[in-house]
Amino acid sequence: MTTHALVLTSSILGQQGQSIALAEHFKQRAAGRDDVRVTERDLVAEALPHLEAAELSSWQLAVDxxxxxxxxxxARSDRLLEELRAHDLLVLAVPLYNLGIPSQLKAWFDRVLRAGETFRYTEKGPQGLLEGKRAIILAARGGQYAGTELDSQTPHLKAMLGLIGITDVQVVYAEGLAMGHKDVAMTEAKQAIDGLVERL
Structure with missing residues (x-):
């Protein structure tokens, strides 16, 4: 069975970004698999505007x-939802900006986390509607935050993915990149990516 992977990049540094390097490594390894197809969306090159009330209200009306x-x-959100639904695996290449995710990535989440489309409210709380999909987070960070109180990024990403039913989430960290650990951290992260691709 073919795995369709959607790779989202969100680094403002372009090809100089380490999260981009991790995404490129994933794509190169996936290219060696006949049963993996990759689609990439650069959320900086194809930047979405911040969500505003007019766009939000357009979703709440019947099409006619x-x-x-x-x-x-x-249609802006509908296209992104169609793309997301068409893929089995979501790969998020994410730099850490001021302890959070890039605003470009948040703008994407704002359009795919839609009540009635990717989750619904029940008496027991929200229920995700995209169950059965998987996600890989490729996290590139200048400091070392994983497992500490300062890592608000990982729980945020997992919570947003969980809201729409994606609970099978693997995280690869490349940390300490600005602390003299870049070579080792990137090597170890790429090795972890190799293992994940092998198991797709």
Missing amino acids: ERTAEQRELA
């Missing part, structure tokens, strides 16, 4: 009730 402008606004 939308104005031309509202149809255009809703």
